[in-house]
Amino acid sequence: MKNAKRKYLFGLVRLSDKGQIVIPKEAREVFGLKPGDQLLLLGDVKKGMALVKVDECGLVEKISGEVFENERPEESGTDEKAEGGTDA
Numbered sequence: 635m636k637n638a639k640r641k642y643l644f645g646l647v648r649l650s651d652k653g654q655i656v657i658p659k660e661a662r663e664v665f666g667l668k669p670g671d672q673l674l675l676l677g678d679v680k681k682g683m684a685l686v687k688v689d690e691c692g693l694v695e696k697i698s699g700e701v702f703e704n705e706r707p708e709e710s711g712t713d714e715k716a717e718g719g720t721d722a
Contacts, residue, residue: 657685
């Protein structure tokens with residue numbers, strides 16, 4: 635669903651028993667997401683979560699600075715690849 639301000643409501647997604655979600659096709663198309671793209675998951679206990687496409691122009695640092703109001707976020711240490719997990 636699209637409105638004049640270029641803001642979207644893509645619908646609900648369900649978390650699988652493996653902790654995965656499917657990003658709706660329209661969202662992937664709007665944001666130019668392709669298989670293999672990296673997404674940064676940002677979180678704030680009060681504000682919620684956001685996914686940001688990782689790119690080469692430093693946008694990640696800028697957005698995370700704005701989201702966390704220039705406070706360094708705590709790293710969760712749950713990177714599956716670092717722990718020998720696989721992308722399923």
